[in-house]
Amino acid sequence: MNTKNKFDIRWLATMAWRDSRKNRGRLLLFTSSIILGIAALVAINSFGDNLSENIEGEAKGLIGADFVLTDRQALSDSVSEIIDSVMIEHASEISFASMAQFSSTGGTRLVQIRALEGDFPFYGQIETNPATASRSFRTGKSALVDNTLLVQFGAKVGETVKVGGIEFVIEGALVKAPGEAGITATVAPSVYIPMEYLDETELIQKGSRITYKNYYKFPANYDVEAYAEAREDIFKKEGVRYETVEKRKKSVGRAFSNLTQFLNLVGFVALLLGCVGVASAVHIYIKEKLTTVAVLRCMGVQGMQAFFIFMIQIVSMGFLGSIVGALLGSVVQLALPAVLQSFLPFEVEFSISITAILGGVLTGLLVSILFALPPSLKIRTVSPLRALRSSYDENTKTDWIKIGVYAAIVLFIIGFSYLQIGDVQDAFFFTLFLALAFGLLTGVAQLLMWAVKRYFPVSWSYIWRQGIANLFRPNNQTIILIVSVGLGTALISTLFFVQGMLLDQLNFAGSGGQPNMVLFDIQTPQKEELKELTKSHDLPIISEVPIVTMRLSTINGITKEQNMADSTSEYKDWAFGREFRNTYRDSLIESETTVEGTWRSEVSPSSDSIYVSFEERFAKRMGVKMGDELVFDVQGTPVKTYVGHMREVDWNRVSTNFLVVFPKGVLEYAPQFHVLITKVPSDEASASFQQEVVSKFPNVSIIDLNLILKTVDEVLGQVSFVIRFMALFSIVTGLLVLTGSVIISKFQRIQESVLLRTLGANRKQVLRINALEYLFLGGLAALSGIVLALGSSWALAVFNFDAPFSPDIGTALLVFISITLLTMGIGMLNSRGVLNKPPLEVLRSEV
Numbered sequence: 001m002n003t004k005n006k007f008d009i010r011w012l013a014t015m016a017w018r019d020s021r022k023n024r025g026r027l028l029l030f031t032s033s034i035i036l037g038i039a040a041l042v043a044i045n046s047f048g049d050n051l052s053e054n055i056e057g058e059a060k061g062l063i064g065a066d067f068v069l070t071d072r073q074a075l076s077d078s079v080s081e082i083i084d085s086v087m088i089e090h091a092s093e094i095s096f097a098s099m100a101q102f103s104s105t106g107g108t109r110l111v112q113i114r115a116l117e118g119d120f121p122f123y124g125q126i127e128t129n130p131a132t133a134s135r136s137f138r139t140g141k142s143a144l145v146d147n148t149l150l151v152q153f154g155a156k157v158g159e160t161v162k163v164g165g166i167e168f169v170i171e172g173a174l175v176k177a178p179g180e181a182g183i184t185a186t187v188a189p190s191v192y193i194p195m196e197y198l199d200e201t202e203l204i205q206k207g208s209r210i211t212y213k214n215y216y217k218f219p220a221n222y223d224v225e226a227y228a229e230a231r232e233d234i235f236k237k238e239g240v241r242y243e244t245v246e247k248r249k250k251s252v253g254r255a256f257s258n259l260t261q262f263l264n265l266v267g268f269v270a271l272l273l274g275c276v277g278v279a280s281a282v283h284i285y286i287k288e289k290l291t292t293v294a295v296l297r298c299m300g301v302q303g304m305q306a307f308f309i310f311m312i313q314i315v316s317m318g319f320l321g322s323i324v325g326a327l328l329g330s331v332v333q334l335a336l337p338a339v340l341q342s343f344l345p346f347e348v349e350f351s352i353s354i355t356a357i358l359g360g361v362l363t364g365l366l367v368s369i370l371f372a373l374p375p376s377l378k379i380r381t382v383s384p385l386r387a388l389r390s391s392y393d394e395n396t397k398t399d400w401i402k403i404g405v406y407a408a409i410v411l412f413i414i415g416f417s418y419l420q421i422g423d424v425q426d427a428f429f430f431t432l433f434l435a436l437a438f439g440l441l442t443g444v445a446q447l448l449m450w451a452v453k454r455y456f457p458v459s460w461s462y463i464w465r466q467g468i469a470n471l472f473r474p475n476n477q478t479i480i481l482i483v484s485v486g487l488g489t490a491l492i493s494t495l496f497f498v499q500g501m502l503l504d505q506l507n508f509a510g511s512g513g514q515p516n517m518v519l520f521d522i523q524t525p526q527k528e529e530l531k532e533l534t535k536s537h538d539l540p541i542i543s544e545v546p547i548v549t550m551r552l553s554t555i556n557g558i559t560k561e562q563n564m565a566d567s568t569s570e571y572k573d574w575a576f577g578r579e580f581r582n583t584y585r586d587s588l589i590e591s592e593t594t595v596e597g598t599w600r601s602e603v604s605p606s607s608d609s610i611y612v613s614f615e616e617r618f619a620k621r622m623g624v625k626m627g628d629e630l631v632f633d634v635q636g637t638p639v640k641t642y643v644g645h646m647r648e649v650d651w652n653r654v655s656t657n658f659l660v661v662f663p664k665g666v667l668e669y670a671p672q673f674h675v676l677i678t679k680v681p682s683d684e685a686s687a688s689f690q691q692e693v694v695s696k697f698p699n700v701s702i703i704d705l706n707l708i709l710k711t712v713d714e715v716l717g718q719v720s721f722v723i724r725f726m727a728l729f730s731i732v733t734g735l736l737v738l739t740g741s742v743i744i745s746k747f748q749r750i751q752e753s754v755l756l757r758t759l760g761a762n763r764k765q766v767l768r769i770n771a772l773e774y775l776f777l778g779g780l781a782a783l784s785g786i787v788l789a790l791g792s793s794w795a796l797a798v799f800n801f802d803a804p805f806s807p808d809i810g811t812a813l814l815v816f817i818s819i820t821l822l823t824m825g826i827g828m829l830n831s832r833g834v835l836n837k838p839p840l841e842v843l844r845s846e847v
Contacts, residue, residue, distance in 0.1 A: 012305065016312035019292070031321030033278050037271025038322050038364040042329025045356035050333075053351070060245050064121025064178035065091070065215035066224050068243040069235070072579050074212055079238050082231055089217035091118025092195065096210045097701050098203050099694045100149070100191055101162040107153040108690040109189070110701055111146070113163060113203070117195030122217040124178045126192075130157075133172020138194050143168035146189035147175055161191065164201025164698045168193055205523055205673070205699050209579075236564060239577035268420055271363070272413070272434065275371040280480040282314060283375035290382055297384040307379040311369075314376065318368020319361070326360040363416070370412055373405045410435075437487055437788060444784045445482040463765055467772025481823070482781045489785025489819055490792070496811045497793035515542045515655075515677045516705040517686065519693065522674040526697055533696065534678055537689045543677040545656040548670045550580050553631040553638060555624060570623040580632070582612075584662040588647065591655045597626055597645040603665035611644025613661045619646060634670050771828060778823025782816045 060066070069075060069083070083090075094115045101108045116138065126134040128144055137144050143161055150156065150173050160167040174190060193201075204210065218224055224244050228235075235242050293306045301309075330352060377399065413434065417427035449472040457468065471478050522530055527544070534541055552575055553559070560576035563569045586601035588594070600611045614624065624630065628643045641662075649657050656675055680686040683706070690702055790807055797805035 012308050013312055015309045016316075019309065020313050031317045031324070033276075033281065034271065034274035034318065034321045034364050034367060035325040035328060037268075037274040037367075038325025038360045039329035039332055041268065041271060041363060042326045042353075042356050042360035043332035044329075045359060046330060046333045046353035049353040049356055050351055061121070061124030061178055062248045063215075063243060063245065064124050066122070066218040066222070066245060067216040067228065069214045069216075070241045070243070071212050071239065072210065075214060075240065076238055079234065079240055082234065083214075083216060086218060086222070086227065088219055089119065089122060091116065091120035091122070091215040093117075093120065093213040093215070094195065094198060094210060095213065096203070098163065098201075099690070099698070099701055100145075101691065101694045102153045102155045103160040103162060103167065104155055105153050106691050107155075107687065108694050108702070109149065109152070109707070110703055111149065112190045113201075114190050114192045115195045115198040116192055118215070120215050121178045122215065126177050127175040128172040129175060130172055133157075137171035137192065140194075141166065141168055141197055142171035142194070144172055144174040144190075144192040145170050146191065147173040149189045149191070162694070162698075163191060163193060164203040166197055166201050168197075201698070203699050205521060209581075233564075236573065236577075237561060268416065271367065275367050276438075276480065276484050278318070278368060279371045279375060280484075282372045286310065286375050286378060290378075293379055293382045294384055297382060303380040303382065306382065307376065310379060311372070311376055314372045315365070315369060318372070319365050321368070322361045322364025325364055326357045329360060330357065366412070370405070370409050374402055377402050377405070437490065438483060440788060441483045441486045441784055442479055444486075444780075444787075445479040448482075448780060449476070449478055463768050464772060466769040468776065470769070470773040471776055477777060478780075481777045482784050485778070485781035485819060485823065486785035486788065489782050489815060490788040493786050493789030493812065493815050494792050494796075496815070497789060497805075497807050498796055501793065501797055501805060501807075515679045517678050517680050517689075518703040518705070519676040519678070519700055520547075520673070520703070521699055521701050522676060522697070523699070524672060524674065526700070527674050530676060530693070530697060530700065533692065534676065534689075537685065537692075539678045539680060539685075539689065541676065541678060543656055543675075545583050545585075545675045545677075546667070546672045547581050547583055547675060548634060548662075548667045548672045550582060550632045550634040550639075551578070552576050552580065553633045554629075556629050572622055575622045575624075580660060581658070582632075582660045582662055582667075583656065583658050584664055584667045586664045589655060591650040591657055593648045593650075595646040595648050597643075599645045600663050602663050610639065610641045610666055611663065612641045613645035613647050614643055615649050615657075615659045616646045618659045619643065634667070637670070639666065767828070771824060774824045774827030775820065777827070778820040779816070781823065782819035785819070786812050786816060 067083075069079070075083075096113055097110055098113045099108055100111045100113075126144070128134045129147070133144060136142070143163070145155070145161055150170070155161070155170060157170050157172055159170050161170055162168075174192065177190065177192075198204070218227075225246050228242055228244050228247075232242075289310065293310075296306050296309075297303070381399075410431070414427055414431045417430045418424055420427075452468055453472045457465065460468075470476060519530070531541055531544065555563075555571050555575070558566075558569065558571065560573070563571050563576065564573055588599060595616045597613075598611075599613060603610055612630070619625065624643055626643055626646065630641050630643065632639045632641060647661075651657060656677065680689060686704055686706070690704070693700055693702060790812075793807065794805045
């Protein structure tokens with residue numbers, strides 16, 4: 001054998017090929033560990049590339065115009081003048097929340113009324129059924145009604161819908177409007193009406209929360225961005241928000257960048273699970289090959305030559321797995337637009353992303369090498385004596401190359417996380433979280449092996465002793481299965497627990513004595529009559545609160561203009577432009593707790609100082625503190641106040657919570673509207689009450705919290721479906737790692753089973769021993785993952801959602817049983833080949 005040239009690639013490749021002929025099945029198995037991880041990355045990156053291209057192509061259709069101005073009041077003359085000088089087309093929209101009632105069924109629901117004037121959209125189109133309705137509804141007393149509403153109430157095109165005091169003919173079903181994702185209709189379904197009939201509805205009342213939008217089309221090739229930037233100070237001064245095509249592209253890009261980053265991390269977790277599978281499979285494979293390596297060393301092959309022979313096999317299989325994963329990811333990408341369609345403002349067209357495919361192949365090749373190196377490096381130090389004495393001790397000196405490889409793996413995870421997230425700190429913490437999760441699961445596995453070995457149940461039956469002993473014997477699968485399957489289980493279980501926690505919080509609103517209906521925009525003359533109507537339906541008046549609309553003029557004498565000019569100011573510009581909706585009362589309510597200062601319930605006639613109460617976190621965001629002087633413009637009347645009290649508000653409670661509360665004796669005679677809170681016992685009572693309210697008080701809007709709960713449940717269902725779809729990559733990858741690990745270790749299991757058969761164990765006993773082993777492995781892997789999920793879900797509940805955590809035991813039990821049975825099933829299928837053959841035949845085949 002010629003081994004003079006240590007790096008004779010041709011000879012090394014020939015040897016690798018010859019040795020692989022008997023082991024290609026095993027080599028192919030560990031490539032499956034990275035296929036799904038690469039598939040997930042390629043699918044998501046390809047989708048991200050296609051999404052970016054579509055955002056670029058559909059940019060103008062996202063807002064339907066070149067330029068949009070949005071405000072809570074009609075545009076001032078100064079703003080209108082600077083716009084009118086250059087624009088060539090103009091359309092306007094007035095939108096607000098109100099009730100709609102369907103004549104065919106009498107059903108009512110809170111909707112978003114959008115009154116249109118002009119030829120909006122200038123780009124793209126309002127999609128309707130029939131298609132002509134998007135234009136024809138503008139020419140008469142007609143309306144476009146969101147398709148979800150029509151389905152919900154069984155209404156049809158041609159029937160009527162009552163908005164305020166007018167009945168509009170339903171001209172068509174609204175499918176999608178520019179810039180609106182499908183999920184928007186679930187939260188706030190829209191009804192479009194012509195602007196000319198808005199006054200007749202009599203819905204615009206004092207205190208109504210109205211949004212004014214003005215859409216503009218500019219001349220072709222006009223630099224809208226430069227125009228907007230030059231007038232940005234004017235828009236800020238007037239409190240007007242503007243949007244351009246480029247600005248919308250950036251905001252949409254950021255929104256979907258966050259989505260794709262999250263999906264990328266899920267795919268990356270799947271890839272890391274595959275890496276664990278690669279390391280485990282290579283470890284078992286190399287361990288079985290040590291005797292072969294020793295024989296080669298006896299024939300003159302050097303340690304590095306043997307190392308490269310097996311690395312060529314591993315790299316080749318890794319490259320093959322990366323290509324298959326990249327191709328599979330390109331196919332999976334076809335499903336992502338369908339999975340995410342509810343969140344997209346347009347249809348994403350599919351195209352092959354060469355960048356994503358090449359990146360996936362290179363990533364797969366890199367992880368195959370990195371994670372195969374730690375177990376493979378042992379080949380370099382195999383002594384020829386091992387061919388004669390299998391128990392020969394290898395060199396136990398510190399291997400700095402192996403330490404360097406481990407360091408490279410950590411740097412790779414941090415670097416790749418940074419590429420996926422785009423933030424160094426987030427990448428570091430993500431790596432830290434993964435290290436913690438892997439460390440905890442590995443620690444659990446090692447603790448289990450130690451405990452089982454230390455407290456081995458010697459008094460148990462033979463079959464139970466053999467099955468339990470397999471958990472700590474050489475070539476055991478305890479660590480790899482608990483880590484891989486446990487992490488996948490943790491991901492999916494965390495999703496279930498968090499979703500259940502959020503729904504429990506929402507459902508609390510409809511339980512017990514909690515209110516479940518809110519009536520708002522009640523005008524002062526209507527207040528008493530509406531209260532009597534509520535009582536006539538045997539409904540309680542839980543709360544009735546006045547609301548006064550105002551804006552902030554100055555903070556400690558500083559105006560909005562002065563604050564904008566001072567770059568060092570601690571006060572936020574948005575505080576001056578926002579519309580405050582405040583109330584007044586003489587006491588705190590159950591959802592409020594004093595944090596600082598003294599609550600003054602009433603302003604005495606002799607006092608010239610008005611002390612108001614601020615919600616603590618809102619005050620911090622504004623930059624105000626105790627003792628600050630604030631002047632509010634209460635619809636033309638300046639009111640000087642001082643911050644004298646800070647409150648903590650429990651926003652999870654269904655009650656009339658406010659950011660700023662005035663004492664009694666200040667706002668009683670200010671223009672105001674009212675909110676009434678009650679509780680309805682059933683859907684039938686709710687429908688009857690709403691119909692009468694809409695009939696007698698068309699300007700009053702109603703929020704049915706039971707309906708909101710159902711809506712939020714639908715939204716969470718859509719979100720959780722997307723997450724589950726992506727988490728499926730991690731789960732399936734974990735199961736592939738499980739399958740590969742079980743099958744690759746089949747040789748060791750064959751030897752053990754044959755030895756048991758030779759010693760007199762029958763086929764049934766061996767089967768039961770293997771079943772017990774996989775029962776323990778699957779059960780402990782699932783249990784470890786669920787425990788990790790409980791810890792992470794608890795942390796999310798306490799630190800992110802500020803909510804009590806009570807896990808769904810039924811869901812946890814279902815996940816535990818499913819993973820355990822699946823692990824047993826895979827393990828038992830793998831054992832059939834051994835059990836169906838006589839011991840002598842198996843021994844001869846292995847000799």
